[in-house]
Amino acid sequence: MGIAVIGGGVAGITAALDLADSGYKVHLIEKNAELGGKMEELAECQMGLSPYIAKVENHPNINLMLSSELERLSGTAGDFKLSVSGNEVGVESVVLAPGYDIPEVAKSYGYGSPDVVVSLDFEGMLKAATVSETGELVRPSDGKRVKKLGFIKCVGSRCQENEICSTACCAYTAKEAWEVKERFPDIEIYIFYMDIRVFGKDEELVAELKDKYGVKYIRSRVPEVIPEEGALTVKFENLEKGTIEKLDLDMVVLAVGLLPSKTLSKLAEITGVKTDKYGYIETSLTSPLETSVPGILACGTATAPMKVRESVAQASGAALKAAGLSQRTEPIPGQEEHKYIEVGDELKTGVFICGCEGEIANSIDIPAVVERVSELKDVVYVNSETNTLQEAMDAIESGIVDQGLTRIVFAGQSPRECEDIVRDACAGAGLNPYLLEMVNLREQCAWVQGPKDATEAAVDMLKMAVERAKYLEEIPVERYPVIPKALVIGGGISGMNAALGIADAGYEVHLVDKGAELGGGLRESTELPGPGGEQAADVLKELVDKVTANERINVYTKVKEEKVVGRAGSFKAKIVAEGSAEDVEIEFGACVIATGARRDFVPEGYFGYGKEKNVTTVSEFVKMLAGKLDANTIALIQDVPGEGVTARYSSIEVVDSALKAKEKNPDANVFVLYQDIKTYGKWEVLYKDAREKGVIFLRYDKEKPPKYEDGIVSVYDVIFNDEIQIKPDLVVLSTPAMPAEANERLSEMFRIPLKNGFFMEKPERPKMVLTPVDTVNEGVFICGSAVYPAMIDECLAMSSAAASRACVLLAKDFLETPAMTSVVDEEICVGCGVCEAICPVEAIELTEEPVPVVTFGVTTVVGRTKKVAKVGDGCIGCGSCASYCPSSAMSLKYFRDKQVYAQLDYAV
Amino acid sequence: MKGVELKSGDLEGLFKGLLDKKVVDSLILPHRVGNNVAHMMVTDKDKVEPPVPAIFAPSFSVNAANVVKGWLIKEKIGIVAKPCEIRAAIELIKLKQMDKESVLLISVDCPGAFTNQDYADHAEEIGDWVDSAKIEELKGKGIAIREACEICDKRLADVGDIGIVRRDGDNVVVVGITDMGVEALSAIEDISLEDKDIDRSGEIEKIASEAKKKKDALPEISSVEALEEFLRDCIVCKNCRDMCPVCYCKECFFDQPLGNPVGGDLLNIAELRGAIAVPANQLMYHLTRVYHVSTTCVGCGACEDACPKDIPLTRLYPVITKKVQEIFEYVPGKDVEEPLPFTVYEEEELEDKLR
Amino acid sequence: MSINKLAYYPGCPSDGTAVDQDMSTKAVFEKLGVELVEVEDWNCCGAAEVEDPKVVYALNARNLAIAEKEDLDIVTPCSICYYNLERSNKALKADEALCTKLKGIDSSLDYGGKIKTKHVLDVFVNDIGMDEISSKLEKKVNVKVAPYYGCYIGRPPETAFDDPDNPVLMDKLIELIGGEIVPNFNYMKTVCCGGPLMMTRGDIAFDMARKILDVAKNAGADCISLACPLCGMMLDGKQADIEKALGITIGMPVVYITQLLGLALGIEPNKLGLNKNAVDTKEILGKVV
Amino acid sequence: MPIKTWELDPNFKNEIMGEAGGERLASCFQCSTCTLGCPITEIVPSYNPRKIIQMSLLGMRKEVLSNPDLWVCLICQTCTARCPQDVRIADVLSAIRRIAEREEEAGNLKIDSPRPLFDKAFQHQLEKYGRLYDIGLAKEYYPKKEGSFIKGMKAMMKDYKDFGMRMFKKGKMGPKAMLAPKVKGRAVIKKIFKEMGEE
Structure with missing residues (x-):
């Protein structure tokens, strides 16, 4: 049996890989002929996703069913029968990831002018501008250079046809604008918006766009684009001047919203899962991944509109839940031990050029390249017959076995996509995988060079590679056992959920928390936002009971410090707890950080908080709502400044409590003072409800914050363009969330960078996050409000994802030590210690050796010691030390200076 | 600040006291040799010779830090030197080429200095001390201080453990800058320390603004082509490296086969490209070196003094490295506890700066 | 063709300023073989001036009830009449209390919610169908047309039967009969003609009508086609007044779509009232071949 | 002069919402769609339906009812058709006009429009x-x-x-x-x- 994943977009791919990598049989069902979903259409995303696609395509545990659709589903959790385009598949659980579609655009936006494009198409244009002759961004209609570019947000969302907010558009618009500005700084950009719903890094990006790049953010929902005399005219309200202004643009990008995939309703019908009133698969705040049918999980934009980051987190989380219902049946790839042939000094280089299904062969004259490369010294074999990665791998394997090749040069698609696969092929044939040199002939040559230069460039690239290959050395590959246990730091909702996830997968978990009791920040909450009226205490109790009852989870409370050393698969820690005489020593293979966020920022001094007794915070207000509400006029002030960041739930909480106040006391005058209402996704409905119930929203500018003096709140409403005064009985402040105190210490210990005090995920492509819970420190995962102050459903999805990622690691028996580590030439090392200071993983230490000191050529004084750098376990091969070391005593295996110089000599 | 006001003649006693009380095992201090001034290492207090004012003499021979570089020894050495030398020593401590505990750094006010040769040639006229008026007067006679000193904005004795500040007339103020410095001074019997708060901010500003004016007036090297032209005469003798106090590699990259291609290597490259410039690596050598010292260069000008081809290297090294240091908001040698910028910067911070 | 008989609601201007529309509508339906039975003793729909929706619903309940007795769906050539009939029809079908109340006022307001209300344009394209019309065409109307739809064809959403921003039903008919749609007129198709303000803010109304006429002229149109008597009065009847008030010359013929369609069906121009349009239509007639 | 909400009539929005057609007033989120699509605003710049709605929501009864711009609306329904929140602006304004007419009849208001x-x-x-x-x-x-x-x-x-x-x-x-x-x-x-x- 196994698990069926339906949908081959980013969510489906992520879920499939997490499952397949941990030894489950996966049937990946995609209706299209290719994987990638909507992401395939986005240039930047395509690049980011393609390595994963290549991995799926070559994964032994994945049964890839392309151009296939689910036709029937019967049975129950643990024993489903699926009929997929005529084939019968039996699985234990199902993950639904059908993705999204985009709404139809109102005709008022330019009546199909070619210069009005939707964001997806604009990505394509940006990519085309990269490879075009001029490298300029030009208008589709007449090929003229774009000088003024407009983005219109909320097209097809937050409207009658699609009531909810599409969540992703604000951020992707900002990123597209950023990319345009980076590449074409002269283009003027205007972004028309209603609310800017971005958080964290995206928030900073928007600020940067406004301040540094001069991007004009204009608050007006532009309803029409009129093509007039070679320009696209839009009108907007200049709120400050109170006038309607016209602007002529060269091109308009419509940030269209997201709708549930067109296939979803059929899928829901077949599987029996319930959909909500918007057509998304119904999930809940406290179980964001489970559908109404046990055994069927849902993730990504099938459950609600969301960004890639959240989709991927949900996908990993859903994978974990699906795995919990299934049995591992498959071996885990890469766990077999290799024996490599001794290559000695013999140089027999084989060059393999893959046509990449025409993508390379179309623009490069491959026979000409083969002819020139064959002439090179040491090249004994050239193969250009292959067209797919799989064919190429077969050719390499037989080249090594039959021809006795000792160096392999592979030219094809980007190493990002296929390096691991090609190395495995070498290793499989018995050649040390580091005797391989990769050439990115597709992305770096065929796609970017004009047809004239491509062949010449390809020859040069191959010559450089052949030259470098000469100097490659065998690097021993060592393995060490994985300790099948995990440490979870933080006993809040995220930490407990992660611990349960890992424990349910069969691994022992150590769960540590600084508090005396489990529960974390949620213990301070009462009623959860939304119409459900769920009580935080009930949600918590259920989790705490499960954790306490779980035999595989060891709970440690009142923990002051965890002293962790080691690397992925093999960590050790001392747990220092308050009031316990002895530190507990534990071992584990993976760690999940779930420290949560703090809500205890005291807005002392803001709006008289602390002095005036009618000034309170939202969390206090929510508690007041449980009792009798006397206040007749209430002013809720959103985005009160202070240290910390805006939480995802901050605006939701304000709107929710305003609504609840109004429901409790319909005659009350409830005002919400805000900068941006950030009720993303389905939460938009709260905002609508609040307005309809009579809550009054007043928008202020950051530069002109509201004031509270003599019992009067004064606010300059920038939409109304006038000062409005309120005499409130109660002033409610929404304060920023702050990172957990432990983050700083954990960041240093684990060498995971923080941003504004919150943990940063492993950086991917600049525009997207595909590994939201992975960190630069392999084996350490992050989730929940330790990453950003998140909503409960996000915390649950993220923590399931972190557990899933941890389980992928723990499922392995062995890990390989990284091969490309740093080495020190002790003779040259001068012991300055800069490498030690800059090493991101503390893998270098300075050792002292006694040496005589020589002055003026004479040994005058016997010195104490000489310091020499030593590279220890844990080196991740980042190369920081080698690039800094002034005397080149440090170098990186596989990137030895002489190897690089050999290549450069050909290049220059 | 704890310190004491003395006659400059009393400094002799102070140095003797440091040796006598075993505060230091040895002292390196400038002394007069004929018409010139050079560094001397003294272990016997009786060999501390008058006239001590030679320590203020506006002469620059080698950077004292370059002398003691790599002395990782138990014994404690006191170094009496100009601020740029002391600052270089502090950088070397950070780079673990010296031990903080085994040096006592004593900086002295510096009016700017002449090259060894210029000073020797005009010792009479120049004397033991020059003020700005005198510098101008001498300039009129064609006797100019080094360009490195002209653009130097850190000439006051406010670094190291102890500072020796010149006052009007014959007086000096000796202040303890670090705890180690205060302790050292307290050990000397004849001296009783009192609170000495000397505000020299006005002076510092004046020096900085003049130095900046001078620096801005220097011809700029604004392109690689201009740099190639600037370095045209360089013979890659590596003297600049050898005299540089903060160039600390045990085995320089340019002494290794990759950095110093010879014979067959060069022939191979020449064959590949058809022709190559010799001596090879002229540009690469200086670019690598300027990168290596980019945060640590104290602008002492030793490189220029060392150049046999009279290339005005001041216009390259201190000028360019200062720009880098401004990006990192780093002043080399200011504080021994301040980490090297390369080891602590966050990539994003840098992005902000460079934008 | 599924329709052969409809109740006809001519609307108030059919007796006067839009008699040409009335004539052409009747003629065209006759030619297409659809019998029109005028709603007996129909009353005004409330136009734009009766602002209280409940009064509008009541007024139209009477018209609807009359047609319902004949068991016929109602068709009207007037966009405002259509809007009022249709929204009343919707409201009455949805609101039982309202119906009961109206019944209490008078038995003639007892409407059972059984019939549909239609605009002629909708009937032509969607009910009779392009194929049927095409089969009856006798002439080619070789004119360049600016198709002007006005307000109530694509708006508001609940009564609309075409796209609010780029309606196409009239375009389809024009193309079918051999006419050409002028470019660059699209964005004027649905901008209000100003008619409702004619009596109270004539200045604004003139300004708005002029814009439509200007754009059509600049686009090179031989005529504007429309489907609403108020638009007709504003753009055709008042065109000379606009020219006088604003000191300009326009001379843009304005015809009802029923008139154009009638020409293509080979109907005598005078039977279509083409001699009654305020701006002379001779040039257009010359292009019918 | 700042607008003092305590001197306004917070019930005004309910009054409008009680009128036929005025029910959806409070859904407005002030996005400007109505104003930007309005053909009248081009000719009478002071006419801003968005602003009339916010004034109504705030309770500026007197100011709204005596606003001469109330009477320039064409009821062309462009605003209503495009409104993302289904506010039915044309109907809301009609509802407000009816309130104003009643006020005039009661002698509380003089309407400056024929x-x-x-x-x-x-x-x-x-x-x-x-x-x-x-x-x-x-x-x-x-x-x-x-x-x-x-x-x-x-x-x-x-x-x-x-x-x-x-x-x-x-x-x-x-x-x-x-x-x-x-x-x-x-x-x-x-x-x-x-x-x-x-x-």
Whole structure:
């Protein structure tokens, strides 16, 4: 049996890989002929996703069913029968990831002018501008250079046809604008918006766009684009001047919203899962991944509109839940031990050029390249017959076995996509995988060079590679056992959920928390936002009971410090707890950080908080709502400044409590003072409800914050363009969330960078996050409000994802030590210690050796010691030390200076 | 600040006291040799010779830090030197080429200095001390201080453990800058320390603004082509490296086969490209070196003094490295506890700066 | 063709300023073989001036009830009449209390919610169908047309039967009969003609009508086609007044779509009232071949 | 002068929402769609339906009801069609106009626009004849607008002499149009206005 994943977009791919990598049989069902979903259409995303696609395509545990659709589903959790385009598949659980579609655009936006494009198409244009002759961004209609570019947000969302907010558009618009500005700084950009719903890094990006790049953010929902005399005219309200202004643009990008995939309703019908009133698969705040049918999980934009980051987190989380219902049946790839042939000094280089299904062969004259490369010294074999990665791998394997090749040069698609696969092929044939040199002939040559230069460039690239290959050395590959246990730091909702996830997968978990009791920040909450009226205490109790009852989870409370050393698969820690005489020593293979966020920022001094007794915070207000509400006029002030960041739930909480106040006391005058209402996704409905119930929203500018003096709140409403005064009985402040105190210490210990005090995920492509819970420190995962102050459903999805990622690691028996580590030439090392200071993983230490000191050529004084750098376990091969070391005593295996110089000599 | 006001003649006693009380095992201090001034290492207090004012003499021979570089020894050495030398020593401590505990750094006010040769040639006229008026007067006679000193904005004795500040007339103020410095001074019997708060901010500003004016007036090297032209005469003798106090590699990259291609290597490259410039690596050598010292260069000008081809290297090294240091908001040698910028910067911070 | 008989609601201007529309509508339906039975003793729909929706619903309940007795769906050539009939029809079908109340006022307001209300344009394209019309065409109307739809064809959403921003039903008919749609007129198709303000803010109304006429002229149109008597009065009847008030010359013929369609069906121009349009239509007639 | 909310009428929004067509007022999120699509705003820049809505929500009853711009709306429904929140702006404004008319009738307000007069005249004609009677309408409206019968007739001639002749010549103001129509069910129409209009 196994698990069926339906949908081959980013969510489906992520879920499939997490499952397949941990030894489950996966049937990946995609209706299209290719994987990638909507992401395939986005240039930047395509690049980011393609390595994963290549991995799926070559994964032994994945049964890839392309151009296939689910036709029937019967049975129950643990024993489903699926009929997929005529084939019968039996699985234990199902993950639904059908993705999204985009709404139809109102005709008022330019009546199909070619210069009005939707964001997806604009990505394509940006990519085309990269490879075009001029490298300029030009208008589709007449090929003229774009000088003024407009983005219109909320097209097809937050409207009658699609009531909810599409969540992703604000951020992707900002990123597209950023990319345009980076590449074409002269283009003027205007972004028309209603609310800017971005958080964290995206928030900073928007600020940067406004301040540094001069991007004009204009608050007006532009309803029409009129093509007039070679320009696209839009009108907007200049709120400050109170006038309607016209602007002529060269091109308009419509940030269209997201709708549930067109296939979803059929899928829901077949599987029996319930959909909500918007057509998304119904999930809940406290179980964001489970559908109404046990055994069927849902993730990504099938459950609600969301960004890639959240989709991927949900996908990993859903994978974990699906795995919990299934049995591992498959071996885990890469766990077999290799024996490599001794290559000695013999140089027999084989060059393999893959046509990449025409993508390379179309623009490069491959026979000409083969002819020139064959002439090179040491090249004994050239193969250009292959067209797919799989064919190429077969050719390499037989080249090594039959021809006795000792160096392999592979030219094809980007190493990002296929390096691991090609190395495995070498290793499989018995050649040390580091005797391989990769050439990115597709992305770096065929796609970017004009047809004239491509062949010449390809020859040069191959010559450089052949030259470098000469100097490659065998690097021993060592393995060490994985300790099948995990440490979870933080006993809040995220930490407990992660611990349960890992424990349910069969691994022992150590769960540590600084508090005396489990529960974390949620213990301070009462009623959860939304119409459900769920009580935080009930949600918590259920989790705490499960954790306490779980035999595989060891709970440690009142923990002051965890002293962790080691690397992925093999960590050790001392747990220092308050009031316990002895530190507990534990071992584990993976760690999940779930420290949560703090809500205890005291807005002392803001709006008289602390002095005036009618000034309170939202969390206090929510508690007041449980009792009798006397206040007749209430002013809720959103985005009160202070240290910390805006939480995802901050605006939701304000709107929710305003609504609840109004429901409790319909005659009350409830005002919400805000900068941006950030009720993303389905939460938009709260905002609508609040307005309809009579809550009054007043928008202020950051530069002109509201004031509270003599019992009067004064606010300059920038939409109304006038000062409005309120005499409130109660002033409610929404304060920023702050990172957990432990983050700083954990960041240093684990060498995971923080941003504004919150943990940063492993950086991917600049525009997207595909590994939201992975960190630069392999084996350490992050989730929940330790990453950003998140909503409960996000915390649950993220923590399931972190557990899933941890389980992928723990499922392995062995890990390989990284091969490309740093080495020190002790003779040259001068012991300055800069490498030690800059090493991101503390893998270098300075050792002292006694040496005589020589002055003026004479040994005058016997010195104490000489310091020499030593590279220890844990080196991740980042190369920081080698690039800094002034005397080149440090170098990186596989990137030895002489190897690089050999290549450069050909290049220059 | 704890310190004491003395006659400059009393400094002799102070140095003797440091040796006598075993505060230091040895002292390196400038002394007069004929018409010139050079560094001397003294272990016997009786060999501390008058006239001590030679320590203020506006002469620059080698950077004292370059002398003691790599002395990782138990014994404690006191170094009496100009601020740029002391600052270089502090950088070397950070780079673990010296031990903080085994040096006592004593900086002295510096009016700017002449090259060894210029000073020797005009010792009479120049004397033991020059003020700005005198510098101008001498300039009129064609006797100019080094360009490195002209653009130097850190000439006051406010670094190291102890500072020796010149006052009007014959007086000096000796202040303890670090705890180690205060302790050292307290050990000397004849001296009783009192609170000495000397505000020299006005002076510092004046020096900085003049130095900046001078620096801005220097011809700029604004392109690689201009740099190639600037370095045209360089013979890659590596003297600049050898005299540089903060160039600390045990085995320089340019002494290794990759950095110093010879014979067959060069022939191979020449064959590949058809022709190559010799001596090879002229540009690469200086670019690598300027990168290596980019945060640590104290602008002492030793490189220029060392150049046999009279290339005005001041216009390259201190000028360019200062720009880098401004990006990192780093002043080399200011504080021994301040980490090297390369080891602590966050990539994003840098992005902000460079934008 | 599924329709052969409809109740006809001519609307108030059919007796006067839009008699040409009335004539052409009747003629065209006759030619297409659809019998029109005028709603007996129909009353005004409330136009734009009766602002209280409940009064509008009541007024139209009477018209609807009359047609319902004949068991016929109602068709009207007037966009405002259509809007009022249709929204009343919707409201009455949805609101039982309202119906009961109206019944209490008078038995003639007892409407059972059984019939549909239609605009002629909708009937032509969607009910009779392009194929049927095409089969009856006798002439080619070789004119360049600016198709002007006005307000109530694509708006508001609940009564609309075409796209609010780029309606196409009239375009389809024009193309079918051999006419050409002028470019660059699209964005004027649905901008209000100003008619409702004619009596109270004539200045604004003139300004708005002029814009439509200007754009059509600049686009090179031989005529504007429309489907609403108020638009007709504003753009055709008042065109000379606009020219006088604003000191300009326009001379843009304005015809009802029923008139154009009638020409293509080979109907005598005078039977279509083409001699009654305020701006002379001779040039257009010359292009019918 | 800042707007002091405590001096306003927070119930005003409920008053509007109580009127037929005004129900969706509070859904507005001030996005500007209505104002930006409005053909009137281009000609009368002070006319801003978005702002009228926010003033209504805040409770600025006096300011809203006496705003002369209330009367320039064409009811062209562009705003309503495009409104992302289904506020039905045209209907909301109509509801506000009705409140204003009632206030005027009660003597609390002076409306500076002939539009209510015209609408009322139209309704009277309708009540009387069951259909629109152009001449009757003009004869009722103009004197009211101009303040006296003579002035009214003069103004009517000015506006309609040319147009009337033009229509007459083209046979569009023939005998049928000159005579008042007489719908048989006039009594019902009268009842309708009486029963439905005075709620």
